[in-house]
Amino acid sequence: MLKSSLLTTAAVLTLGGAATAQSIDYESLELVFGEPVTTSATGKPQRASDAPASMTIVSKEEIRRSGATSLPRILKQFAGIDVTQSAAEGYDVFVRGGTTSLNPGLLVLVDGRQVYLDHYGYTDWSGLGIQLDDIQQVEIVKGPNSALFGFNAAVGVVNIVTINPALSERQIVSAAIGPDGEAAVSGVTTFKLNDAAAIRLSAGYRASDEFAGANAEIAAIGGTPAGDPEAASIALDGRFQLADKTELKLETTYSEFDKYAANPSSNGLLFFESETQSYRAQVSHEGFGGLLKVGAYLNELEQSFAGATHEQSVLVVDAQHIFKLGARDSFRVLGEYRQNEFQTIEASDPLVLFDLAGQAGYDAFALGGMWERALTDTLTSTIAVRLDSVELNQDGDIDPISGFLPGDFDQSISEVSYNAGLVWKPTDTDTLRAIAARGAQSPSLIALGVSIAFPSATAPGGVVNLPGDPSIEPSSVSSYELGYVRALNDKMQFAATAFYTDRQDIIQFAGVLPTSVPPQSALVTFSQFQDGDYQTAGLELSLERKEERSNWQLNYTYVDVQEDIPGQTLFGQPALPAAFEGMTPSHRLNAVYGHKIGRLTGDFHLNYTSETQIPLSAGLGQPFSNRDIDQSFNADFRLGYQFNDQLEIFAVGENLFDDENAGRFYTESETRGRIGIRGVF
Amino acid sequence: MKTSLCAACLGLSFLIGLHAQPQEKDIEVAARTFKFVEGAPSGEALLGIVSDPAIAASSSQANALAAALEGGKTISGVTFVPKVIAPSEISGVDVVFVTNGMGAHHEAIGAAVSSGQLLSFSTDKTCVTAKHCFMAVQSAPKVEITISRSATEAAGLQLNQALKMMVDERD
Structure with missing residues (x-):
């Protein structure tokens, strides 16, 4: 239906002559400059080495040769990035410490469209709606970038750039199977309808058995494993040349995914059944x-967990203009309107007491600007500032236990974010970077004010309630860093970055309202609380060499976390304690090596991560205690044999040392492997 | 850890700047920008390598480049057919490469390329800073592209906005 309407639109939109795409031609620009090109640091296109941000750019070739089926398995190879795996597909990605369950501070985007989920404040990496073969490159900005992307780019941004069908041709099919129920199949095709219209269509399906360790943990607290992870998605992206210098992009995605993931309110595992749709x-x-861009997108999510089903939607309308005045000054101006809504639409248990037809949401307006100035031939300054203004709204019954009145939800929040950077290139081979930034993490919709009640067999009263707290404000992040990059030759590079981050007014799950704990109240009421701060300081070092036949990379990350977050209580016992310090590993070391001999390619990734801790409760209402996670050694590989110009057969192994701590979670990780075939036509 | 990494950096830094054929790489960088320049040549283009035999640096670069492109060479969709020419012979070519050490001729070259509405480039940045060449390229140790706004306008060229934001522009 949608495809047919896109085709009809394409047939009408044949106004242009020779296609002059207005999208950034990443591939051609990378060929010109001999290095990746990004727009994720300031909004303007720039060479990665010019960006006033600490960035990692992962190429499509690196993605292919990783052998991974999930993006987090690729991201964990790089300095400054920590990945936890709570279940077979339960990944969380963290930047520069602050590890927790479901990371709210990392904004994940696909071509600038958020795939971050605002209701809990996290990204489900199974729900990106695209295939790994759709990706042109992944741009990771380490450190706050709220001045460019707004709320939730509090500690970093992952912007996934897909291939542009107007500029690149791609026909790829891939299929793999493994002994642990693993099955993965995907296909990506691009085609041109005429000189002025191009389409990219992709689809994929992925399944595997759940980790036995995850199922055992669920059984240990009296639960029954709900199922194995499974994900399917389809995406359609059309580019239409409306005029010589005007391009229209129409895109839609659909994904469905069922899986266990960490529950941020207890670190237990929850089975999420999710469905997403997006239109753009x-x-x-x-x-x-x-370069002027005007657009709108709508993301919709329907998600069931713990016996209730919820709907979330976000509508974003934005416009930006990037321009250069004179030879030395570049600017970006932007405006954005955002509407978020969240509501519970169904609950399986009649014990749920409240009117669940109510909803919470907010309208947000943002204005921002960026100014980059070449101060001298070797020194460039950048300043970006953005103001986000949020109006909270809520209707439906308010959970009486919360003590809030309707007027309490008439809240407004305004936040200013900034990024300031100096990039100095004293020689052709040396780059020094100094950056200061302030970002903001908005409270999730659940934190702000929606009444959700879950049936619970173990909770006194039979229901667990999350009433929200409209008085919670964004937490702020201040970040400072110094970076040095030296090009040792045209293939080899050394980079070092020292950083310090200060997070204030932390928003965290498992706070308890004083009047809502039995026996004073019939229900167990979870809330998020806002209190305390933590600081991270660290160092990232990397040395890499890239050439056609072989490439390697060594990187090391040191992070020190100091937290000061007052404890909360639940049933008179300490509630889920702050755990940023304990859950963040101090040391991470990665070695990546790839080699090509004739038709054979081999790629290997070794990882060492130092010991951590995770707070865990034996069950609802039970005291929390820290569980130690020992240091881990992890090895992944991919071996490929190019059968002919089109077909490659490959074998992939993950967690080869069978280290039960490889996922950095209390659930035991497993060794996984698969063999497959990949065709490029 | 840091010490050993730095030692490794120093040990390997001898490789900096080792390139077999810098002229060809420079032409390659320049040719790849052509798709972002309205008015740039495409297909087969007669490349005028502007040289003065009396200037050693110019003459040796011209000869090396002409030899590298002998018989015509296709780079990034443009087939360069080389021809070593004097500044006075610019009007007969499609695109102009200005060899090093031609400072004394820059003004005349600038006037000729403006009059012929030709794209001109060089590895000598002074030709761009003097506003007589459209573009200067450097391929090693890292790619640097410098563009003269005045020469761009004079030659009737137009830069794609994305490229414009990524190069070092001079008046």
Whole structure:
């Protein structure tokens, strides 16, 4: 239906002559400059080495040769990035410490469209809606970038850039199977309808057995494993040349995924059944002295967990103009409107007491700007500032236990974010970077004010309630870093970055309202609380060499976390304690090596992560205690044999040392492997 | 850890700047920008290598480049057919490469490329800073592209906005 309407639109939109795409031509620009090109640091296109941000750019070739089926398995190879795996597909990605369950501070985008889920405040990596073969490159910005992307880019941004069907051709099919129920199949195709219209269509399916360790943990607290992880998705992306310098992008995605993931309110495992849809239209125009983009997108999520089903939607309308004035000054101006809504639509248990037809949400307006100035031939300054203003809204019954009145939900929040950077290139081979930034993490919709009641067999009263707290404000992140990059030759690079981050007014699960704990109240009421702060300081070192036949990378990350977060209580016992310090590993070391001999390619990734701790409760209402996670050694590999120009057969192994701590979670990780075939036509 | 990494850096830094054929790589970088420049040549293009036999640096670069491109060479969709020419012979070519050490001729070259509405480039940045060449390229140790706004306008060229934001522009 949608495809047919896109085709009809394409047939109508044949106004342009020779296609002059207004999208950034990443591939051609990378060829010109001999290094990746990014727009994720300041919004303007720039060479990765010019960006006033600590960045890692992962190429499509690196993605293919990783052998991974999930993006977090690729991201964990790089300095400054920590990945936990609570279940077979239960990944969380963290930047520069602050590890917790479901990371709210990392904004994940696909071509600038958020796939971050605002209701809990996290990204489900199974729900990106695209295949790994759709990806042109992944741009990771380490450190706050709220001044560019707004709330939730509090500690970092992962912007996944997909291939543009107007500029690149791709026909890829891939299939793999493994002994642990692993099955993965995906396909990506691009085709041109005429000189002015191009389409990318992709789809995929992935399944595996759940980790036996995860099922054992669920059984240990009296639960029954709900199922194995399974994900399917389809994406359609059309580019239409409306005029010589004007392009329209129409895109839709659909994904469905069932899986266990960490429950941020207890660190237990929850089985999430999710369905997402997205629709997007964007016009890009080269004119008015620069690059103008105007667009809108709608993301919808329906998700069931713990016996209730919820709906969340986010509508974003935005416009930005990037332009250069004179030879030395570049600017970006932007405006954005955002509407978020969240509501519970169904509960399986009649014990749920409240009117669940109510909803919570917010309207947000943002204005921002960026100014980059080449101060001298070797020194460039960048300053970006953004103001986000949020109006909270809520209707439906308010959980009486919460003590809040309707007027309490008439809240407004305004936050200013900034990024300031100096990039100095004293020689052709040396780059020094100094950056200061302030970002903001908005409270999740659950934290702000929606009444959700879950049936619970173990809770006194039979129901667990999350009433929300409209008085919670964004937590702030201040970050400072110094970076040094030296190009040792045209293939080899050394990089070092020292950073310090200060997070204030932490928002965390498992706070308990004083009046809502039995026996004073019939229900167990979870809430998020806002109190305390933590600081991280660390160092990232990397040395890498890339050439056609072989490449390698060594990187090391040191992070020290100091937290000061007052404890809360639940049933008179300490509630889920702050755990940023304990859950963040101090040391991570990665070695990546890839080699090509004739038709054979081999890629290996070794990882060492130092010991951590995770707070865990034996069950609802039971005291929390820290469980030690020992240091881990992890090895992944991919071996490929290029059968002919089109077909490659491959074998992949993950967690080869069978280290039960490889996932950095209390659930035991497993060794996994698969063999497959990949065709590029 | 840090010490050993730095030692490794120093040990390997001798490789910096080792390139077999810098002229060809420079032409490669320049040719790849052509798709981002309205008015740049495409297909087969007669490349005028502007040289003065009396200037050693110019002459040796011209000869090396002409030899590297002998018989015509296709780079990034443009087939360069080389021809070593004097500044006075610019009007007969499709695209102009200005060899090193031609400072004394820059003004005349600038006037000729403006008059012929030709794209001109060089590995000598002074030609761009003097506003007589459209573009200067350097391929090693890292790619550097410098573009003269005045020469761009004079030659009737137009830069794609993305490239414009990524290069070192001069008046």
